[in-house]
Amino acid sequence: MASLFKIGIQQLDKVGPRKAEQFRKLGVNTVGELLRFYPRNYEDWSHPLTIEEAAAQDSGCVKVTIEETVKPSRIKGGRTLFKVRVTDGTNDMVVTFFNRTFLYEQLRLGDSFLFNGVVRKTTIGYEMTSPQVEQGDKIMIRPIYQQTSTLTSKQVERAMLQALKMLPDVVNDPIPTAIREKYDLCELGEALRHIHFPPSPAALSAARKRVVFEELLILQLGIGLKGSNRRMTRSYPIQTDHTAEFLSLLPYPPTNAQRRVITQCITDMQRDGYPMNRLIQGDVGSGKTAVAAALCYTAAKNGLQCAFMVPTEILAEQHFRSLTELLNGTGLHIEYLTGSTKAAEKRRILSALAEGETNILIGTHALLSDTVTFHRLGLVITDEQHRFGVAQRSALTAKGHYPHIAVMSATPIPRTLALMIFGDLDLSIIDEMPPGRQKTDTFLVDSGKRERLYRFMKQHIDSGHQCYIVCPLVEQNDTDLLSAEEYVEKLRQTVLRDCRIDLLHGRMKAAEKDRVMTAFAAGQIDVLVSTTVIEVGVNVPNAVIMLIENAERFGLSQLHQLRGRVGRGKDKAYCIMVSDNESPATRERLNVLCHTNDGFVIADEDLRLRGPGDFFGTRQHGLPVLKSAKLSDMASLEAAREAAQEILAEDPTLSQKAHRPLVFELQRLFYSTESGKGLFGSA
Helix, strand or coil: CHHHHHCEHHHCCCCCHHHHHHHHHCCCCEHHHHHCCCCCEEEECCCCECHHHHHHCCEEEEEEEEEEECCCEECHHHCEEEEEEEECCCCEEEEEEECCCHHHHHCCCCCEEEEEEEEEEECCEEEEECCEEEECCCCCEEEECCCCCCCCHHHHHHHHHHHHHCCCCCCCCCCCHHHHHHCCCCCHHHHHHHHHCCCCHHHHHHHHHHHHHHHHHHHHHHHHHHHHHHCCCCCCCCCCCCHHHHHHHCCCCCCHHHHHHHHHHHHHHHCCCCCCEEEEEECCCCCHHHHHHHHHHHHHHCCCEEEEECCCHHHHHHHHHHHHHHCCCCCCCEEEECCCCCHHHHHHHHHHHHCCCCCEEEECHHHHCCCCCCCCEEEEEECCHHHCCHHHHHHHHCCCCCCEEEEEECCCCCHHHHHHHCCCCEEEEECCCCCCCCCCEEEEECHHHHHHHHHHHHHHHHCCCEEEEECCCCCCCCCCCCCHHHHHHHHCCCCCCCCCEEEECCCCCHHHHHHHHHHHHCCCCCEEEECHHHHCCCCCCCEEEEEECCHHHCCHHHHHHHHCCCCCCCCCCEEEEECCCCCHHHHHHHHHHHHCCCHHHHHHHHHHHHCHHHCCCHHHHCCCCCCCCCCCCHHHHHHHHHHHHHHHHHCCCCCCHHHHHHHHHHHHHHCCCHHHCCCCCCC
């Protein structure tokens, strides 16, 4: 099978340089890659409909006999047209073709054909325009491939037929025979032939099962190898646990969940041989920052430097101020570095860092700069891990000698899925909220109640509180959604006209965004109209209302993050979702938020209803793009994980000759990802 990956796509008939370039745009350079380019959908031509049945469902495949043909004629615009009259034995239909004169010779009277397309019933009978055509005895399930502007699915199909002829009778199968038999999987050759041109629905189902399992197996093996490679590295072990000292500094008692997660992390940091590498999950307001501070305190007291990277400048400043106040008098030196740091101040910070005088450096992407040099970096923490790519986190950890790593996320990920996808990370969950944290009441309303909502907001503003309004767009486009900019202007004509209103969106320059957020945090803005840029932001305890327009445009996890911006103080908070979408599925999805504040319950529902797109993106977690499998297919994912563990238990480095095909597929799937580098050392 590997040899076909060395045969260029231009070796196929009728694939010249131009068409090869179009294939390259689809990620296909070789015959082997073409065979792994699976259909995105299928048309079922295996069960033709009658003309009447196809018209009832607007489109379909009909088997008809040619009754009459009309010679092609030239029409306006230089196009040609010809018509045929067909019958299915019960009803007649007129079929019109444009610019396909070659069919005139093929559609002979009395012959049977399959026509697939839109069927309409008019006052003069049934009509069909420009259908796809196949011989009547060619009953099949037809593949539909991703296309480009000049490369059609039909052209891909023709190339695929040639590629399959080059496939040997016995294909070198990456899945060991014992695993195939245990999980009832067909062989690779059969799977490839039937995934592209299935002879039956059952054959297609078996082929899909096989290619999905293989892709998830390769994914799980890659994750397993990453974890085992990490465990072979060295690190700075922590000699003394200073957690008790740190907890005595807190103005409030930590939750049991915070204590448990801190203990898990310190235990990892104290072992000799390989570093801590943990994903710390906690719902909005669960106290992840305090956990991070505890880890920094113990690491710094053991002579290690700590890097704490956050996604925004205002968040970096917030963490700097809170940690400086908390750790005052402990002898630890804390600095923060952002893109806005003045040149002279930056030189001072970098000098102190390189000399080892700075214990904890908090900052944004500025920490990744080549000029940032640590004396003894031993702990790296990234907050809101989904905002940073794998390459960025790797660049920061490369500034130390295998430092301990903690990535924190307030985006709840279903527990089972997190364990599988972040298999190279140990998982800690802060599943307890601090005492006194009030539940945010959540409501779903239609736009007819908007004026009433404004009056409700005005009452709270008059009593000294602040409000957020989130819009899905920055400026008006071809949809009927109100843009954030236009929304602000309309808002100034309502009962809120005397309030201090400002706008925040992702296209603003960083300095302007920080100015607006600082003003809002200082209570100088009553109503902040924003896009989802405030999903991760500063802590504003005085904000008590979150109004979300066109709520159906957001995923549940994203809505939950937005809701987390309010209810951070002692006063009652409200989240109000506005949507006129009447789809039962949409209403069901949005009502989940009205019934629970548990981020993990919401994450499970989001996964069930929308798939894993809200939790993962290849930029965020460094996983390869899956072509056929879905991470929401938990049964297949669990089976593949079990098989991967079985294989790695027998051959931890996949060095056995029998596993060479697996190694090839691993390298092929992971080669373009940051996380794929170093899976096999120098191999």
